[in-house]
Amino acid sequence: MIKLRGICRNFQVGDQIVTALNHVDLEIQHGEYISIMGPSGSGKSTLLNILGLLDRPTEGTYWLNKKDVSQLEERALAEQRQKNIGFIFQFFHLIPRLSARENVELPMLLAGKSANARRERSRDVLKSMGLDDRLNHRPDQLSGGERQRVAIGRAIVMEPAVLLADEPTGNLDSKSGDEVIQVIEQLNQEGISLIVVTHDPEIGKRADRHLTLHDGEVHHDTKKRL
Amino acid sequence: MQPGLIPCLRWPHAKMLIRDILRFTTQSVVSNRMRSSLTALSIGIGVTTVVLLTSIGEGVNQYIVEQFTQFGTTVLAVQPGKANTLGISAGVLNSVRPLSLQDAIALKRAPYVQYSVPVVSGIAPVENGGRQRTVNVIAVGPDFNLAFKFELATGSFLAEDELDRPRAVAVLGSTLRQELFSSEAPIGKRIRVGGERYRIVGVMKPKGEMLGIDLDDSVYIPAARGLELFNREGLHEIDVVYQDGAPTAEVIAGVTRIMMARHGGEDFTITSQQQMLDALGSIIGVLTFAVAALGGISLLVGGVGIFTIMTIAVRERTHEIGLLRAIGAPRYRITQLFLGEAMVLAGLGGAGGLLLAITIVVITTWIVPNFPAQIPLLYASLSEITAVTIGVAAGLMPARRAASLVPLEALRAG
Numbered sequence: 001m002i003k004l005r006g007i008c009r010n011f012q013v014g015d016q017i018v019t020a021l022n023h024v025d026l027e028i029q030h031g032e033y034i035s036i037m038g039p040s041g042s043g044k045s046t047l048l049n050i051l052g053l054l055d056r057p058t059e060g061t062y063w064l065n066k067k068d069v070s071q072l073e074e075r076a077l078a079e080q081r082q083k084n085i086g087f088i089f090q091f092f093h094l095i096p097r098l099s100a101r102e103n104v105e106l107p108m109l110l111a112g113k114s115a116n117a118r119r120e121r122s123r124d125v126l127k128s129m130g131l132d133d134r135l136n137h138r139p140d141q142l143s144g145g146e147r148q149r150v151a152i153g154r155a156i157v158m159e160p161a162v163l164l165a166d167e168p169t170g171n172l173d174s175k176s177g178d179e180v181i182q183v184i185e186q187l188n189q190e191g192i193s194l195i196v197v198t199h200d201p202e203i204g205k206r207a208d209r210h211l212t213l214h215d216g217e218v219h220h221d222t223k224k225r226l
Numbered sequence: 227m228q229p230g231l232i233p234c235l236r237w238p239h240a241k242m243l244i245r246d247i248l249r250f251t252t253q254s255v256v257s258n259r260m261r262s263s264l265t266a267l268s269i270g271i272g273v274t275t276v277v278l279l280t281s282i283g284e285g286v287n288q289y290i291v292e293q294f295t296q297f298g299t300t301v302l303a304v305q306p307g308k309a310n311t312l313g314i315s316a317g318v319l320n321s322v323r324p325l326s327l328q329d330a331i332a333l334k335r336a337p338y339v340q341y342s343v344p345v346v347s348g349i350a351p352v353e354n355g356g357r358q359r360t361v362n363v364i365a366v367g368p369d370f371n372l373a374f375k376f377e378l379a380t381g382s383f384l385a386e387d388e389l390d391r392p393r394a395v396a397v398l399g400s401t402l403r404q405e406l407f408s409s410e411a412p413i414g415k416r417i418r419v420g421g422e423r424y425r426i427v428g429v430m431k432p433k434g435e436m437l438g439i440d441l442d443d444s445v446y447i448p449a450a451r452g453l454e455l456f457n458r459e460g461l462h463e464i465d466v467v468y469q470d471g472a473p474t475a476e477v478i479a480g481v482t483r484i485m486m487a488r489h490g491g492e493d494f495t496i497t498s499q500q501q502m503l504d505a506l507g508s509i510i511g512v513l514t515f516a517v518a519a520l521g522g523i524s525l526l527v528g529g530v531g532i533f534t535i536m537t538i539a540v541r542e543r544t545h546e547i548g549l550l551r552a553i554g555a556p557r558y559r560i561t562q563l564f565l566g567e568a569m570v571l572a573g574l575g576g577a578g579g580l581l582l583a584i585t586i587v588v589i590t591t592w593i594v595p596n597f598p599a600q601i602p603l604l605y606a607s608l609s610e611i612t613a614v615t616i617g618v619a620a621g622l623m624p625a626r627r628a629a630s631l632v633p634l635e636a637l638r639a640g
Binding site for chain 1: 246558
C-alpha cells in the first residue's frame with residue numbers, strides 16, 4: 001500500500017543543509033501495525049510527516065495505493081490527506097470552541113459532506129469510542145483520555161487507510177494512555193494500517209513491526225523478509 | 227504553489243459547503259465575544275458616522291428643496307446686476323439701472339407669464355398704540371398673494387392702485403396680528419410702519435417660514451411704499467410666475483428680451499427656481515460627499531482594528547491552522563476561512579453601525595420633529611459595502627499569512 005524509494009528530506013538551517021532523512025526505502029502493507037522509534041532528531045517525525053503527506057521529500061518517490069504522490073501539487077496533497085490519512089497528535093489539537101461532535105465532523109465538513117451525513121457518522125464514531133454521553137461537550141469539559149479519543153474519532157471519521165499517531169500517549173497518564181492504545185489497536189484489528197511514532201519502548205514493543213531510525217536512516221526493521 | 231489570485235474567488239473548486247464555511251467563521255467570531263464586538267465596534271462607529279453625517283446632508287438638502295418649492299416651481303427671479311463668472315455682481319463696477327416698478331409691470335406682457343411681483347423687503351418697527359414690534363416688512367405688488375398662493379384670513383390683499391403713489395394700506399401676518407391686536411378685530415385700524423401711518427385691509431392665514439424668515443411675523447405693504455421706507459432706488463427683485471408646463475427657456479428668453487429693451491443692456495440676472503435648486507443641490511452634494519469621506523476615515527481606522535485582530539488570531543490559532551491542513555484543508559481554504567472571519571466581523575460591525583445610525587435618526591426626529599435628517603439609502607448601503615470591503619482588505623494579509631504556514635511547523639508551534 002505504501003512504498004518509499006530513496007526518500008531524502010533536507011532542511012535548510014541558516015547556511016547549512018541538514019539531512020533529516022537519508023535514502024529511506026520502506027514498504028508497508030495494508031493492515032500493518034508499525035512502531036517508529038529512535039532518538040530525537042533521528043528523523044522519525046519527518047518520516048511521519050512525509051508518510052502523512054504533510055511534507056514532501058526532497059528526493060525519492062512515494063507511492064500511496066500505487067499512485068506516485070511525491071510530486072503532487074498542494075491541493076491534490078490536501079485531497080489525499082483528506083481521503084487516505086488519519087492523524088493523531090500528542091497534543092490532541094482539538095478546536096476548543098467546537099463540541100466533541102463538531103471536532104469529529106471537521107474533516108467531513110472540509111470535504112463538503114451534508115449536515116445529516118455528518119451528524120449520523122459523528123455519533124456512530126463517538127459511540128464506538130465510548131463517548132456517547134460526551135457528544136456536545138467542549139474539549140475543556142473532557143479529560144485527557146477523552147480528548148484523545150475524540151481526536152481519534154476525528155482521524156478515522158473519513159475511513160482512511162492509514163492512521164498516523166505521533167506520540168499519542170505522550171501527554172496522557174498511563175491509564176488513559178493504555179485506553180488510547182487499546183482503541184487504536186482495536187481499529188488496527190478492524191483493518192486500518194497503524195503507524196505509531198513514540199519514545200516509549202513499552203508502546204513501541206506492542207507493534208507487530210518495529211522500525212528504528214538513526215541519523216535519518218532506517219537502522220533496524222523487524223519486518224520478516226518474505 | 228498558490229498563484230497570485232485571491233483564492234476565495236475560486237469557489238467552484240471548493241467542496242466545502244458555503245453554509246458550513248459561514249457557520250465555521252461565525253462560530254470563531256462568536257467564541258471570542260468581547261474581542262469581536264470591540265473590533266466590530268470600530269467598524270460600526272465608522273458606518274454610524276458616515277450614515278449620520280450623510281443623513282444630515284440629505285436632510286438639509288430635502289429641507290432646502292421643500293423651502294424653495296413650497297411657493298411653486300414655475301418662478302423666475304429677476305435681480306439687478308449681472309452676475310459674472312466670479313460671482314461678483316458687475317453692478318459694483320458698471321452702472322446698473324435699478325429694477326423699477328415699471329419693469330415689473332412690463333414683464334407681465336412676457337409670454338407664458340401669469341404674475342410679475344416686485345419685491346422690496348427689510349426690517350422696521352410696527353406700532354399699534356403702545357404695542358411695538360420689529361418685524362419683516364415685505365413690500366410687494368398686489369398680485370403677491372395670488373402668485374405665491376397665500377390665503378387671507380380676513381379682509382383683502384393690497385389692491386391695484388396708482389403705481390408710484392399707492393395708498394398707505396397694510397396686510398398683517400397672523401403672528402403679527404396676534405401680537406399687535408390680540409382679540410381685537412384689526413381691519414380698518416391704523417398702525418405705524420417705520421413711523422408712517424397705514425390702514426389695515428387684511429390679515430393673512432398662517433404660512434410658516436421660508437429659510438428662517440417668519441412669514442407670519444411680517445407686514446405686507448405696497449412696493450412703492452417699501453422703496454420709500456427703505457430709501458431705495460430700485461427693487462430687490464422681481465418674481466415672475468409663469469404657467470405650469472411652459473418651457474422655462476422660452477420664458478427666460480421673453481423676460482430677457484423685455485428687460486434688455488427697457489434697460490438697453492443686460493444689467494440684470496435671471497435665476498430660475500430650477501437653477502437655484504441645482505446650484506444649492508450641487509453645493510450640498512459636495513458637502514455631503516466631504517463629510518462622508520471624513521466618516522470614511524473612521525472606517526479606515528476600523529480596518530486597522532480588524533487587521534490587528536486577525537493578525538493576532540492567526541498567531542493564536544496556529545495549531546488550528548496546522549490541524550485543518552493536516553485533515554485535508556488546502557491552502558486556499560485557510561485563506562477563505564480567515565478572510566470570511568474578517569468579513570463577518572466587518573459585516574456585523576457595519577450592520578450594527580447602520581442600526582445605531584437609524585436608531586439615532588429616528589429618536590432625534592422623534593424628539594425634534596423638524597430636525598433635517600434623512601437616511602440616504604445610497605450612502606447607507608455604500609458604507610456597509612465599504613465596511614465589508616475594508617474587512618476583506620484588512621483580512622487579506624493575515625489570511626494569506628495563515629495559509630502560508632507550513633502545517634507541521636504550525637502544529638508544533640509554541
